[in-house]
Amino acid sequence: MIATIAAHQFRSLRRRRVLSAFGAIMIAVTVLAGVIGWSSHRTIARVYNEAVVLLGADGGAAPPNPFELKPTLSLLSNMAIYVPLIGALLALIVGNLSIADDQSSGIGRLIFSRQVSRSSYFLGKLLGTTAVVAVVLAASLFVSIVALLVANETAPDVGDLSRLVLFYAVSWLYLMVFVLIGMVTVLCTERRSLALLSAIGVWLVITFAVPQFTSGLRPTASLNPVTDPVSTTQTFFRITSHARPFSVSEQYKHASAQILDTASGSAANALVRILPIAGLAVSLALAAFWLVGRHDYSRSTSSG
């Protein structure tokens, strides 16, 4: 039963072109990240080569090529920004559609007048949306490997490939948080449009508002995984900064930066950082499960 609902959910999102749109956008941003990384690589190399010539003319010794000191995966460092900004927003829509369609069209009544339990229904929906996100990220992973191959003119080694796979696994977990937020907001509200607006509101809070507080209003906190240039002196922000481990978007960005080797810290440290994300995902899954169990499927909700 769970497999039937999951397969149907996957097919439904594919038919509605949600899968192709999500996939196309994620592939586009992966290509963009690769092009930006490749472009910065070329700029650094050109500046370095000019500097070497000038230094050689002055009789000075040439310093080591800075690009060679940069890790291979730094080419894709922008992906750690695109996933929370663009991927998460698309994941909300996946979560919203997976539940809202059955509610507003009255199909939920047909499903639950059959031998389908609420738990099978929810697990099927979760599995179907999980597969959609996984397929999209798998396509993005493939494009990432191609981008690395083209930009570095050499195939990434096993270590880099493992880090890349780990980065996409963490990204999958992070996006599932937003799929579940999309589901929970639909189950909590009577109107589809209100549910989507609420989900976007939650996304804004998680992605922009919370990092600002937990980093002491550091303006770059919502975008870049960089450490504090100066520590805040305001008591309020010193207190809110203690909540940083629970700022999932910050944790995701820092974990991603560590996995892609663009920030200090090992991949093992990065895994500790994803614990709050995993905790939030599990909490949201339990909340969605509970809400599906008590939802009144005997009537349609408004599609407006």
Place this chain on the structure above:
Amino acid sequence: MDAAAIEMTGVRHRYDDTCEILRGIDLTIEPGEVFGFLGHNGAGKTTAINILTTLIVPTSGLARVCGYDVVEQRREVTGCIGYLPSDVRLYGHMTAAENLEFFAKLSGVADPRGAVSETLAFLDCADLADRRVGTFSTGMRQRIGIAQAVVHRPRVLFLDEPTAGLDPLAVRQLRETMLRLNRELGITVFMNTHLLSEVAKVCTTIGVLNHGTLVYKDSIAETIRRFPDEASLEDIYVLMESPPT
């Protein structure tokens, strides 16, 4: 002897403290009947169907379908019923066959594809199989809706306002379909409706619900015999729904 197709004893349902929608329904429908459930808007007809299809739990009382308790034996009940709500739209971005196959699988049908083909052929709508439901007219959607309700060969079929929004030709087709389902497949039909002319042509028994109370239940033949002075079923219905003077 077979259990009654539907049995309700003292069924009450309230949505909140102020609104008691069903006020103690006692109703028995035997296998093979085509039952027309009449009542004004808000009388509680859909609530009764929601209870019998296990979508909501009655506040009190006992309801059984095919001998199974709708609360305690939900799985058994859902295994022997088919349901078509009044305003269902199915998955518009999928074909009729894909929709039906999904619902056949949910009902545990062993050969979903075979069941879909057989059902569409039985309902004379095999030509709709590979077309997307979103492109269908109201009448076509209703035929596919009926197909999803019977694809697993239920023993009892619940139809909530099945003629709503249909043109006269589609209403006639639906009537013929209901009769065939009842006569050829032996399906008991429970139909909520306002269309009194259809009730007289299709139903073997009628019940009238007035403000959550079943005020009348008898066979069509007996009803017409008991009310010889009324010109039509509509007059009888109005008589039943009128407050006593």
